[in-house]
Amino acid sequence: MIGLMFDMDGVIYRGNKPVEGAKELIDFLKRRGIPFIFLTNNSTKDPAMYREKLLSMGIDVPEDRIVTSGLAARLYMEKHFRPGKVFVIGGEGLLREMERLGWGVIDVEKARKGEWKEIEYVVVGLDPSLTYEKLKYSTLAIRNGAKFIGTNPDTTYPAEEGLYPGAGAIIAAIKAATDTEPLIIGKPNGPVYEVAREKLGEVEEIWMVGDRLDTDIAFAKRFGMKAVMVLTGVSTLDEIERSGIKPDLVLPGVGELIKYLEVVEGENEAGGTA
DSSP states (O other), X not given: OEEEEEOOBTTTEEXXXXXXXXXXXXXXXXHHTOOEEEEESOOSSOHHHHHHHHHHXXXXXXXXXXXXXXXXXXXXXXXXXXXXXXEEESOHHHHHHHHHHTSOBOOHHHHHTTGGGGEXXXXXXXXXXXXXXXXXXXXXXXXXXXXXXXXXXXXXXEETTEEEEOHHHHHHHXXXXXXXXXXXXXXXXXXXXXXXXXXXXXXXXXXXXXXXIIIIIHHHHHTTOEEEEESSSSOOHHHHHHOSOOOSXXXXXXXXXXXXXXXXXXXXXXXXXX
16 A cells, blocks of 8 residues: 655645645545645744645644644654753744743743753744844853754745745854854654554555655655655756756646556555455
């Protein structure tokens, strides 16, 4: 059986507008009982918030089918690190995940009072409310020995107006200020794969559907998945031709995936009756 992992920004929607054919594809997968999850490097929302966003577009997906880099960061930290105070640069979704850790979150107000010296983990994602002060206390804490964790390496993300700065751009600034390499949780790295693979369940083949060569397609290649590239997000055909990272399949958008799945399903059914 095939299982699918979908990136979200630039694949299922851009900003608050669904990509053409996205709802039809998800409805098709649900009717056919084909396992799938949504796997996003964007940590500004948690799975519950993403479920609400998708519902507003007419796409009904259970919360447990959505994996964010923020969720993966929390699960990885619970498994691999001892408890310690956390400083967060990120949106509401990442903050919620770090609060769920129960280790204690030090905000800017507390950092101003000198509590930045108690920070043991600086966790950085996309932050629409980024300030110099947040960068300052992150830098101080990391230089004081705090662990530097990045949710994902995406330097940009696709929105309705075009490409906006992503988490990777913020992480790069802190890396430059601290001379410290971060641990990156999200695609194309292993920590998020562990979480996503467990969520997907028992499947024989995985198709990773994404819009970025450097994260989605590289992620698929690294972990032996079929790499499906859509052209509704970041990477273009010209970039594919110039890149050493080659998708297995390139489509204008996710809606075109239905006919490919119908063919594969037909072949599987024919093989099962032979």
